[in-house]
Amino acid sequence: MPAPLETCLSDLDCASSNSTSDLASFLADEEGSDKLQSLASTSGLSGPARRSAPTISNVPGAQDEEQERRRRRGRARVRSEALLHSLRRSRRVKANDRERNRMHNLNAALDALRSVLPSFPDDTKLTKIETLRFAYNYIWALAETLRLADQGLPGGSARERLLPPQCVPCLPGPPSPASDAESWGSGAASSPCATVASPLSDPSSPSTSEDFTYGSGDPLFSFPGLPKDLLHTTPCFIPYH
DNA sequence: TAGGCCATCTGGTCCT
């Protein structure tokens, strides 16, 4: 069973140099290449060594010696390039692995975020962008609810409003940074946010609900714990399916 | 079949 490429290449690092460019010069050197060849052959990276031990019958003359040296250099270069390619390849594979892992972590974090957001009645899984937008809205709505509760508005305690019995996620849209209007809205033609004419920088700014509904004009979702006027004063960035 | 969403690969850049 041949040694894995990773092992071979780490051996290679120990044997010579850590940097790719140094490795290249190392490989260009015939002696270095010979070291590599022995490493590669013992680890199964290459085929069996073809060079035979010199015998009396094949001792070359001066010209033959020069020719032989050229052939060796040619073979060394081919081996060098192949091994350099292998090294780059193994680093790329490692980087891919890290990147995959990083994205998995990111997705796990998104799943965790989904799990703390109010769920849809049909358990539809929010897409990534919807999750982020919804979370943004949700946080804003909770904060707004607290603010209104602090002002002593009727409608039960802040806690009751924050945790309605059937929490269906239509949250009034949060204040969107004006400079961020592009990323929230017009960029996504398929998103309900695309229907938002101009995201408000101030949630208390008056507006009409027509601006912020999608499709039929009926709100697809509602957030029963929130005062009605809140729905009418803010854009609704509704995750839509 | 077109469009949306997603996972993965890849090369470049930044950071430690």
Add this chain to the structure above:
DNA sequence: AGGACCAGATGGCCTA
């Protein structure tokens, strides 16, 4: 130097 992060490209899957 190596890892993290990012954005573009690509291909697969699903749905209207």
